[in-house]
Amino acid sequence: MTRREFMDELGALLGDLPDKERLDILADYTEHFLIGIKQGKSEHEIAESLGSPKTIARELLAGYRIDQAQSNASVSNMSRAILATISLGFFNLLFVLGPFFGLIGVLIACYAVSFSLLVAPFGILMEYGYPEPSQERLLLLFGSLVSVGLGGMLTVGLLRFTKWIYSMFLKYLQFNVQMIRGK
Template sequence: MNKEQFLKQLEAFLKRLSLEERQDILQDYKEYYAMGIEKGKSEQEISASLGHPKQIAKELLASYHLDMVEQTTSSGNILRAVWAVIGLGFFNILIVLGPFCALAGVVISGWLASVAFILSPLGVLINLFLGQFRMSDMFFSLGLCGIGIFIAMGMLVATKSLTKGFIRYLKFNITFVKGGVKHE
């Protein structure tokens, strides 16, 4: 594959990125070709040493989405980053999707428990209107509400920590897939 074919394929696979991002990436690869030609390599040799444009694009998209998560941590950005990292390889379905589902389950269940505990005094109000009010129910529901507030505070910290840890795990996974993990 020559330089033009390589760059056209790479640009096609990077179409989800902004025009500016694509141009920056393509300029880097044009410079790589220029340096290789100065060293006496043919365009085919340079293309072969770079790898397939589709795999390069997958790695670049995964890195791009992880950078987006670091800039703006939102559920949409996290899902796009997870999906991009899963796309790097078949085994990433198990290696990335499994921990992601487990962490998402823990976070969602923790938040649901805190909301349920905080809203427990509403049950006392319902009992009041039904004529089944007991003072002990009110104190118990207020205790649950307090516990729910503590759970919510803990979940806020846990959610931030788990998100940061999972982003680090995704970065490690990208480095591992690229073959960049070195054992010294």
């Protein structure tokens, strides 16, 4: 593979990166070729020593997606980072993607429970209106207050747990990219 073919393929594969970053990466690889040529190597030898442009692009895109997920915490950025990292290895497909979706399902279910605990008492109180006080009515009122309190505490705990899970997945993805790069 010639320098031009290598650079064209790498540039096309890095199309998702911002122009500045893509051009910086291409400049670095051009410099690798120039240094290799000064050392008396052929373009084919240099291209072989650098590796496949597809592999290089996958690693660089995975690193970019992880950095993006760190700087802008969102579900879409996390999903992109996970998918970019999964594309680096079959191991991740088997042992990361399944537990990740399972954990997302559990989090969604817990958020649904906390929402139900927060909203259900209002429905109960609306049904009875504001009648005269009686033991049954007071029990419903205090039960509703307990439900709202539990729902609020569960929501706060889930938000913190979600942030923790997010940061743990980012650390795992960074570790994974480093392992694949051999660092």
